[in-house]
Amino acid sequence: MHPVPLGFDPIAEARRNWARHGWGAPDAMVAATSIARAHQVVLAQIDAALAPFGLTFSRFEALALLHFSRLGALPMGKVGARLQVHPASVTNTVTRLERDGLVRRIPGDADRRLVLAEITPEGRRVVKEASAALAAAEFGLAGVGGGELAGIADALAAVRREAGDLTP
Amino acid sequence: MHPVPLGFDPIAEARRNWARHGWGAPDAMVAATSIARAHQVVLAQIDAALAPFGLTFSRFEALALLHFSRLGALPMGKVGARLQVHPASVTNTVTRLERDGLVRRIPGDADRRLVLAEITPEGRRVVKEASAALAAAEFGLAGVGGGELAGIADALAAVRREAGDLTP
């Protein structure tokens, strides 16, 4: 997509322009833009690593969650809560996983409003291979040192804290 | 979207599960997942701050880039290179900005393959107001301290370095 590097840092350039026009909160602008760019870069590599398995990161996350669960099955709502995505996104994700035979929808027994997503044996096989591929690709963060990885998680904890993700 | 907090950190939980199954690169997994979550949180707040202006972050970025440019106009390709997005995304973004009268398409004079996106007076008016709103909302990073903002940018610089964004 970007065969030709720009030769300069687009975010640093944005900061200069931002300051030149006297616009506010330049540090926040740089931090937010850095997050967006890092997300774009990492997700592209993750999806590339998962493509051979017919998975996207979204689908992999859902599949891994089910694989980790006690019964290999969770209600749609639980999946959304754990992955922190919109209910409609869960419906979409599970539908595609089901299409590929990695997941099955089963009706809730006690509460008939519930729909459970259950991972299939094929799903378990695929998620294991995919996790290995993801680990091999270091989640798109190859080249980033171990200490730097911890630094990223720590720095972003402040953002997640604001969002209420942390237990404080 | 998530009125009810989970009561625990989903990423910390993911790390435990990941380790329990002996899967690789847990630090990278945590870092990548943290980036994805931070992106989701920040972008949601940014888009909320921009909604009153009929803008999304993508459209705002394009509009600001044109506003900063010397002539208030840039070829589509340049916009994509600077914002680091796919050409098809630029086409989409500019089409919507044009629909709202914030941008105009003008044909390239020298090279007739080029299409220039030019910001309109209305576009300049809107982008200024929007930038103020964005600054007021601190880019969705209100509550994150100044030092922490710099820490985020610094930590993510390692990722952007790998992607070739930095000049070194």
Place this chain on the structure above:
DNA sequence: CAGATTTCATTGGACATCAAATGATATCGG
């Protein structure tokens, strides 16, 4: 100079995400 190659923007298809509305089911209250 003419044909081949490259560059540029657009189009169409696929995927992910969210918001709002809908239908089905469960629970609460009188």
Place this chain on the structure above:
DNA sequence: CCGATATCATTTGATGTCCAATGAAATCTG
């Protein structure tokens, strides 16, 4: 017990992103 309210999943529609293919125009090459 029955009606009102709440919960759950899905559907529909809008956005944004990418890839692959296409057509138009410029440039390179023999």
